[in-house]
Amino acid sequence: MKPAVLLFALVPTLLLAQQGTQPQPGEPIDFMTIVIEGKETLNLPKSLLKVAPQLPAPYDSVALDSINPLEKVPLFRSSPPEQPRHIVLQSNDKLTLEASAGLYGFATIAGHLQTPVAHYTLDLDALLDRGGDYVPNADYLRTRLHAITRTAYQTSADQPYTVNSGEFLFDHHRYQLFALPTAPQRSLRRLSLAIAQQGTLGERSFNATLGIRNTHLTHTDSISTDESELGGTVRVDALHLDEQRIEAMADISYRNYRGTALHFHTIGLIGHRDDSTLALRATLAAQIATTSWRTTEFSPRVEIGTTWRTFESLWLDASLSTGMEAVRFAELSAESLYITDTAAIGVRRASYRVGITATYAPTDAFMVELSAAMASFADAPFLETLPDATMAPFYAAQLVRSADLRFQYIPASSNHVAATVHLRDAQFSDGSRVPYQPILRATVEYGRAISDRLIGSVQCGYVSTRLPARSSTSSLGGFFLLGGHVEYQLSPMIAITSTFDNLLGSVYERWLGYRERGSFVGIGAIVRL
Numbered sequence: 001m002k003p004a005v006l007l008f009a010l011v012p013t014l015l016l017a018q019q020g021t022q023p024q025p026g027e028p029i030d031f032m033t034i035v036i037e038g039k040e041t042l043n044l045p046k047s048l049l050k051v052a053p054q055l056p057a058p059y060d061s062v063a064l065d066s067i068n069p070l071e072k073v074p075l076f077r078s079s080p081p082e083q084p085r086h087i088v089l090q091s092n093d094k095l096t097l098e099a100s101a102g103l104y105g106f107a108t109i110a111g112h113l114q115t116p117v118a119h120y121t122l123d124l125d126a127l128l129d130r131g132g133d134y135v136p137n138a139d140y141l142r143t144r145l146h147a148i149t150r151t152a153y154q155t156s157a158d159q160p161y162t163v164n165s166g167e168f169l170f171d172h173h174r175y176q177l178f179a180l181p182t183a184p185q186r187s188l189r190r191l192s193l194a195i196a197q198q199g200t201l202g203e204r205s206f207n208a209t210l211g212i213r214n215t216h217l218t219h220t221d222s223i224s225t226d227e228s229e230l231g232g233t234v235r236v237d238a239l240h241l242d243e244q245r246i247e248a249m250a251d252i253s254y255r256n257y258r259g260t261a262l263h264f265h266t267i268g269l270i271g272h273r274d275d276s277t278l279a280l281r282a283t284l285a286a287q288i289a290t291t292s293w294r295t296t297e298f299s300p301r302v303e304i305g306t307t308w309r310t311f312e313s314l315w316l317d318a319s320l321s322t323g324m325e326a327v328r329f330a331e332l333s334a335e336s337l338y339i340t341d342t343a344a345i346g347v348r349r350a351s352y353r354v355g356i357t358a359t360y361a362p363t364d365a366f367m368v369e370l371s372a373a374m375a376s377f378a379d380a381p382f383l384e385t386l387p388d389a390t391m392a393p394f395y396a397a398q399l400v401r402s403a404d405l406r407f408q409y410i411p412a413s414s415n416h417v418a419a420t421v422h423l424r425d426a427q428f429s430d431g432s433r434v435p436y437q438p439i440l441r442a443t444v445e446y447g448r449a450i451s452d453r454l455i456g457s458v459q460c461g462y463v464s465t466r467l468p469a470r471s472s473t474s475s476l477g478g479f480f481l482l483g484g485h486v487e488y489q490l491s492p493m494i495a496i497t498s499t500f501d502n503l504l505g506s507v508y509e510r511w512l513g514y515r516e517r518g519s520f521v522g523i524g525a526i527v528r529l
Contacts, residue, residue, distance in 0.1 A: 094113070094114050094115065094529060095111070095112070095113050095114070095528075095529040096111065096112045096526065096527070096528050096529070097109075097110070097111045097526070097527045097529075098110045098111070098524060098525070098526045098527075099524055099525055100497065100499070100522050100523065100524025100525075101522060101523065101524070102499070102520055102521055102522025102523070103132070103134075103520050103521055103522070104131075104132030104133060104134040104517070104520070105130070105131075105132030105133065105139070106130065106131055106132045106520070106522065107129075107130045108127070108128070108129045108130070108524075109127075109128045109129075110125070110126065110127045110128075110129075111124075111125070111126045111127075112124070112125050112126075113125075119151060119152040119153065119161075120149075120150070120151045120152075121148075121149065121150045121151075122147065122148075122149045123147070123148045123149075124145075124146070124147045125144070125145070125146040125147075126144070126145050126146075127142065127143065127144040127145075128142070128143055129141070129142040129143075129144075130142075131175075134517050134518060135178065135515055136178065136183070137176045137178035137183035138176075138178045138515075139175075139176075140173060140174060140175035140176075141173070141174045141175075142171075142172065142173050142174075143170075143171075143172050144169075144170065144171045144172070145168075145169070145170045145171075146167075146168070146169050146170075146171075147166075147167070147168045147169075148165070148166070148167050149165065149166045149167075150163065150164070150165050150166075151163070151164050151165075152164075159200075160199070160200055161199075162197065162198070162199035162200070163197065163198045163199065164195070164196070164197050165195065165196040165197070166193075166194065166195045166196070167192070167193070167194045167195075168192070168193050169190065169191070169192040169193075170189075170190070170191055171189070171190040171191075172187070172188070172189045172190075173186075173187065173188045173189075173337060174186070174187050175188075175337060177338060177388075177389050177390065178514065179338075179389035179511075179512070179513025179514050180388070180389045180513075184219060184220045185219075185220055185221065186217070186218065186219055186220075186337070187217070187218040188215075188216070188217050188218075188333055188337060189214075189215070189216045189217075190213075190214075190215050190330065190333075190334075191213070191214045191215075191216075192211065192212070192213040192214070193211065193212050193213075194209060194210070194211030194212075194213075195209065195210055195211070196208065196209040196210075197209075201236070203237075203240075204236055204237040204238075204240075205236075205237050205240075206234070206235060206236045206237070207233070207234070207235040208232070208233065208234050208235075209232055209233045210231075210232040211229075211230075211231055211232065212228070212229065212230050212231075213228070213229045213231075213330060214226070214227070214228045214229075215227045215328075215329055215330040215333060217329075217333060217339070217341055219341050223341055224341070225258055225329065225341040225342070225343075226256075226257075226258065227255060227256070227257045227258075227328065227329040227330060227345075228255065228256045229253060229254065229255045229256075229328070229330075230253075230254050230255075231251075231252060231253035231254065232251075232252050233249070233250070233251045233252075234248075234249065234250045235247045235248075235249050235270070236248050236249075238269070243273055243274055243275050244271070244272070244273050245271070245272050246269055246270070246271050246272075247269065247270040247271075247272070248269060249266070249267070249268055249269065249270050249283075249285070250265075250266070250267045251264075251265065251266040251267075252265050253265065253326065255328070257292055257329060257345055258292070258342075260292050260294070261290070262289075262290050262291070262292065262345060263288065263289060263290050264287075264288075264289045264290075264324075264326040264347070265287065265288050265289070266285050266286070266287045266301060266323075267285060267286055268283060268284050268285020268286060268301065269283070269284055269285070270282070270283045271283075276309075277308065277309045277310075278306065278307070278308050278309070279306065279307045279308075280305075280306050281303075281304075281305045281306070282303065282304050282305075283301060283302065283303040283304075283321075284300075284301070284302055285300070285301040285302075285323075286298075286299075286300060286301070287299045287300070287301050287323055287324050289324055289326065289347045291344075291345060291346040291347065292344050292345040292346070293344060293346070297324060297347055297349070299322075299323055299324045299349060300322070300323065301321075301322070301323030301324070302321065302322050302323065303319065303320070303321035303322075303323070304319065304320050304321070305317070305318065305319035305320075305321075306318050306319075313360060313361050313362040313363075314358070314359070314360050315357075315358070315359040316356070316357070316358050316359075317355075317356065317357040317358075317359075318355070318356045318357075319353070319354070319355050319356075320352065320353070320354050321350065321352070321353045322350055322351060322352050322353070323349075323350060324347045324348065324349050324350070325347065325348040325350070326347060326348075327345055327346055327347055327348055327381050327393070328345070329343055329345055332345075332381075332383075332393055335383070336383060336391045336511060338389065338390050338391045338511055338514065339383075339390065339391050339392075339393075340386060340388075340390040340391060340392045341390075342392075343392060343393050344392075344393055344394075344395070345393075346379065346381065346395050347379065348377060348379070348380045348381065349377060349378045349379045349380070350375055350376070350377055350378075350380075351376040351377065351378050352375070352376050353373070353374075353375040354373065354374050354375075355371065355372065355373035355374075356371065356372055356373075357369065357370070357371035358370050358371070364410075365409065365410040365411070366408070366409050366410075367406075367407070367408045367409075368405070368406070368407050368408075369404075369405070369406040369407075370403075370404070370405055371402075371403065371404045372402070372403045372404075373400075373401070373402050373403075374399075374400070374401045374402075375399075375400045376397075376398075376399050376400075377397060377398045377399075377400070378397055379395050379396070379397065380395065380396070380397075380398045381393040381394065381395055382394055382395075382396065382398070382434050382435055382436070382437075382470075383435060383436055384435050384468070384469045384470060385435075385468045385469055385511065385512040385513070389512075389513050389514075391511065394470075396428055396429075397428065397429045398426060398427065398428060398429075398434055399426075399427050399428075399429070400424065400425070400426045400427075400434075401424075401425045402422070402423060402424045402425070403422075403423045404420070404421065404422050404423070405419075405420065405421040406419075406420050407419045407420075413449075414448060414449035414450075415446075415447070415448050415449075416445075416446070416447040416448070416457075417444075417445070417446050417447075418444075418445050419442070419443060419444045419445070420441075420442065420443050421440075421441075421442045422440070422441040422442070423439065423440060424437060424438070424439060424440075424441075425439060428470070432470060433467050434467075434470075435466065435467045435468060435469055435470055435472070436466050436467070436468070436511075437466065437467075438463050438464040438465065438466050438478070439464045439465075440462065440463070440464040440478075441461075441462070441463050441464070442461065442462045443459065443460070443461045443462075444459070444460050444461075445457055445458065445459045445460075446458050452489075453488055453489040453490075454486070454487075454488050454489075455486070455487045455488075456484065456485065456486045456487075457484060457485050457486075458482075458483075458484045459481075459482070459483050459484065459485075460480070460481065460482050461480070461481040462478065462479070462480050462481075463478055463479055463508075464478040465477055465478045468511075468512035469512075476508075476509055476512065477508065479506040479507075479508035480504055480506055481501075481502055481504070481506060482502070482503045482504050483499070483500050483501045483502060483503055484499075484500045484503075485497065485498070485499050485500070486498045486499075487526070492528075493527060493528055493529060494525065494526070494527055494528075495525070495526045495528075496523070496524070496525050496526075497523065497524045497525070497526060498521070498522070498523050498524075499520075499521070499522045499523075499524070500520070500521055501517070501519070501520040501521075501522075502516075502517065502518055502519050502520060503519060504519075505518055505519045506518075
């Protein structure tokens with residue numbers, strides 16, 4: 001695993017893993033990012049989708065290999081490699097600008113700036129997004145600025161590199177609770193800053209992060225909810241012998257939520273054993289957390305995992321764990337913009353989690369991944385719709401069983417087929433279904449480079465029925481989505497695009513009372529410099 005990737009993988013709560021682009025009020029569920037619980041994106045050619053440019057790798061492999069002083073394991077991967085994008089080559093554009101407009105008054109302006117200089121990179125994304133009144137009061141306005149900077153340096157020519165990283169995010173939404181006739185105004189702002197460093201102290205390697213985050217929700221300009229967090233992580237090699245190593249770790253988080261101090265701390269050891277075909281890892285730690293209802297929770301955290309490369313093209317991953325996870329208002333508001341301003345903040349306590357994944361990738365053109373998992377939670381949050389059209393988290397014991405299929409096939413350099421199927425059975429201890437958890441989600445896409453200038457794709461998605469509340473006697477209906485995207489290259493720098501959404505005219509709601517957009521057509525232009 002490349003060190004720059006490892007660096008960010010260690011800090012999910014600080015480096016905004018939960019702060020990805022979220023669907024806005026009235027914004028349709030994108031066919032390749034069908035959203036019922038988080039976002040799921042297939043690995044499709046960039047020019048087939050109307051998305052922001054992907055961040056390129058900041059350094060070449062030679063420089064990155066010298067950063068991590070630990071022994072390299074070139075044959076081991078914790079996940080399969082991302083499939084090559086045969087239809088369109090990876091972009092080397094330094095600046096990309098995109099503008100689009102469509103029915104109901106929807107309009108978007110987006111830009112991405114990439115400035116690589118030797119061992120320094122700055123990636124900057126900006127977005128201005130306006131949603132239209134496809135139903136009364138469903139319009140919204142969103143502004144977003146996201147910056148990532150990375151640098152690597154050596155104290156001397158014979159020393160390994162030290163990698164420094166920083167991330168800044170500003171995300172602001174103005175929208176309305178349009179499920180109510182009065183349509184109260186709302187404003188949600190997310191602000192985050194994080195820094196991270198990976199390097200060595202003598203013979204010991206380390207990873208360290210420090211981050212601050214603030215989430216502020218204003219309801220009708222008079223009621224507000226605020227969550228501020230200061231947190232950090234540290235990983236230091238305590239012992240390193242050949243293929244075995246032990247890390248000392250500490251994850252510390254201090255939060256203030258609506259005037260209540262909340263903490264979530266984990267301190268322990270992580271053991272690793274890696275060779276060319278087998279990787280083993282084990283975590284033993286102690287956890288302490290507090291809740292917004294002023295209780296203190298303690299738990300051991302135990303995790304055992306393995307990755308086995310049985311053949312050159314087959315990977316098997318398995319894991320077993322128990323412990324607690326923090327629940328944050330920032331994550332609840334990212335899952336649903338309609339979250340209540342008095343949300344209860346607790347912890348997710350897993351009695352056990354077990355999972356296995358098999359990945360088969362015999363060639364660059366074909367990949368299939370199968371996974372199955374089961375988790376028993378002594379306490380875990382779930383969302384329900386309240387009478388005031390907001391969403392509230394409640395906590396209860398749950399049993400969750402799931403199975404997933406991911407498939408990708410590139411039969412020729414101008415074709416691409418991809419699909420995902422998610423099966424999820426989430427139940428309470430009495431056997432009733434957990435609200436807003438569909439049993440089935442599925443997506444399929446076919447993309448084709450019709451000519452040297454013209455690229456098109458067709459997407460289809462399905463989401464099964466969901467319950468809006470635990471005691472509900474009726475459910476939100478399942479729905480199909482059908483759409484497409486076309487891009488025509490006028491010149492090496494300029495392209496025009498057209499997007500078609502919900503061509504079947506499906507009437508559906510992600511959250512009770514909040515109808516999503518119907519059939520939609522939009523046009524746009526992309527400038528790449």
